Amino acid sequence: MAQLLSVNVGLPRDIQWRGETIRTGIFKEPVAGRCGVTRLNLAGDGQGDKAGHGGVNRAVFVYQMESYRYWQQQLGRNDFVPGQFGENFTVEGMADDEVCIGERFRIGSALFEISQPRVTCYRIGIRMDEPRMPALLTSSGRPGFYLRVLREGDVGSGDSIEKVGEARERMTVTEVNSLLYLPPHPPEKLRRAVQIEALSPGWRASLAALLASPAGGNAGLMPEVAAHPAAPGFKALQVTAIHPESADVLSVTLQQADGSPLPQALPGQYVVIRIHPATGGALLYRSYSLSGHVCRERYRISVKIEPGGRGGAYLQQQLRVGDALEVSSPHGSFILQPGAQPVVLLSAGIGATPVLAMLHALSAQQAARQVLWLHAAHDGGHHPFAAEVERLLLTLGNARRYVRYSQPRPQDVLGKDFDAVGHLSRTVLESLALPAQAQIYLCGPPRFMSEMKDTLAALGLAPGQVHSEAFAGGQSLRPGVVGTVQRSPHPLLADTDSGPLVSFARSSVAAHWRPGAYKSLLELAEACDVPVRWSCRSGVCHNCESGLVSGDVAYGPEPLEPAAQGNVLLCCAQPTRDLVLDL
Numbered sequence: 001m002a003q004l005l006s007v008n009v010g011l012p013r014d015i016q017w018r019g020e021t022i023r024t025g026i027f028k029e030p031v032a033g034r035c036g037v038t039r040l041n042l043a044g045d046g047q048g049d050k051a052g053h054g055g056v057n058r059a060v061f062v063y064q065m066e067s068y069r070y071w072q073q074q075l076g077r078n079d080f081v082p083g084q085f086g087e088n089f090t091v092e093g094m095a096d097d098e099v100c101i102g103e104r105f106r107i108g109s110a111l112f113e114i115s116q117p118r119v120t121c122y123r124i125g126i127r128m129d130e131p132r133m134p135a136l137l138t139s140s141g142r143p144g145f146y147l148r149v150l151r152e153g154d155v156g157s158g159d160s161i162e163k164v165g166e167a168r169e170r171m172t173v174t175e176v177n178s179l180l181y182l183p184p185h186p187p188e189k190l191r192r193a194v195q196i197e198a199l200s201p202g203w204r205a206s207l208a209a210l211l212a213s214p215a216g217g218n219a220g221l222m223p224e225v226a227a228h229p230a231a232p233g234f235k236a237l238q239v240t241a242i243h244p245e246s247a248d249v250l251s252v253t254l255q256q257a258d259g260s261p262l263p264q265a266l267p268g269q270y271v272v273i274r275i276h277p278a279t280g281g282a283l284l285y286r287s288y289s290l291s292g293h294v295c296r297e298r299y300r301i302s303v304k305i306e307p308g309g310r311g312g313a314y315l316q317q318q319l320r321v322g323d324a325l326e327v328s329s330p331h332g333s334f335i336l337q338p339g340a341q342p343v344v345l346l347s348a349g350i351g352a353t354p355v356l357a358m359l360h361a362l363s364a365q366q367a368a369r370q371v372l373w374l375h376a377a378h379d380g381g382h383h384p385f386a387a388e389v390e391r392l393l394l395t396l397g398n399a400r401r402y403v404r405y406s407q408p409r410p411q412d413v414l415g416k417d418f419d420a421v422g423h424l425s426r427t428v429l430e431s432l433a434l435p436a437q438a439q440i441y442l443c444g445p446p447r448f449m450s451e452m453k454d455t456l457a458a459l460g461l462a463p464g465q466v467h468s469e470a471f472a473g474g475q476s477l478r479p480g481v482v483g484t485v486q487r488s489p490h491p492l493l494a495d496t497d498s499g500p501l502v503s504f505a506r507s508s509v510a511a512h513w514r515p516g517a518y519k520s521l522l523e524l525a526e527a528c529d530v531p532v533r534w535s536c537r538s539g540v541c542h543n544c545e546s547g548l549v550s551g552d553v554a555y556g557p558e559p560l561e562p563a564a565q566g567n568v569l570l571c572c573a574q575p576t577r578d579l580v581l582d583l
């Protein structure tokens, strides 16, 4: 019979790591005597990152003494102590390749059920003083597993572990772990796994996503921001029209010079433009939303001409009809979702561009969905696409607009050009009675986005109903990092002129790669304060998966499963030549 060798607990504590403060509960100490067990925790235990490691499905983490012995041999170590792997229960027996998800065990006076394999992150690398540890644990088939608590009670070292319930669908922890993280992902096994009711909802959702998209990257792990990869590279497209839309916005229409079809875009996506400054110097990369009807014949981008903005200045002052412009494939996951729910297109200023493409798509579909166009502008001189939006709304049976000008000009006509004076605010949104089931598509300046997100949450809209686009890079994911203010992206303090040039297109900064100075593109991005997402930092979790706009990378170490074609796993990739990242 299996046995509980040690009960280990620890409350989150702050540690220093690479100049950052990390809050982590990975450090556990053995408990003397009995220890209370509740649905969420052992007494005296806690997780620093509840979203990643907490909750009823991850109440107790188990690791086996047999795996201790394995890692001592593999890593040539003899310094392990109980709780070394961040586990609550150090056990004899219960091997990952023997126990199944859904099996139930009595330990002490408490009752437990195996809920999911371990989710590894960089903190086990810190605890073990071995950064590869997340990948090693996952790839070895010895991840350990979590228990949910079915009956609260108490436990103590020396307790026997009695199996009291079999799983209906027998799938071991090792099998389920491999199914998510390691190719291939056999559909028949995925189908069986998603039926296991005891498997935590998060794992079932990931496995269901894999089942739905079995090819091209790991759909179960790929973050939403990287979910629409595109072929890397730039195409020289011909400028067929340049059209002013307002006092400070101009549209550029682009087509293949030979009339051949362009890569299909989705409404809401953007392209990256590569600009060769006439005066020489570094190439410029700028991301611009496609603002017109998305089709394979032409792209239309619309650009706000900012004072001092080099990209806008080039397009306004130098670009002419007939010129060639280097353009990437369409990128981005801010796209109009299919469905019958009401749609609210909510924008301010140049944020109208991607939602305008969505309005075009709704019009082309002759959608019966309720559509509300909500827009904030300074005045009629700075209100691009006003007539175009009116025309599109008229093609829809159930559509209306509401436009606010913060400072209308004398010639702007209330009720015709705009509907009220002022900003879009919570009071305004309340008065508009947004449909409860609406899908909201939000784009605008950072402050507007932040205020609108807070307002929509306060109005009771669920996060899944609100889709947003941030032009200057996405949101960071840095689990456990506390107390630091994210700085704006910037060039390297001490850059060189040699080595591959890595351009972060959305952040509009670039830096040369110096082998030895950085281990990965992730570290280079962090050195430039480019917003990044990560968790394991060793090629397991795919949180760092990002779009590769152009260029090539090599991997070291190899990730457990490659990124989708057109994407890159930043944490274990290095550039082999100049490259452009969708960051």
Ligand code: FES
Binding pocket: 533, 534, 535, 536, 537, 538, 539, 540, 541, 542, 543, 544, 545, 569, 570, 571, 572
């Ligand atoms: S951070 Fe996990 S794969 Fe890169």
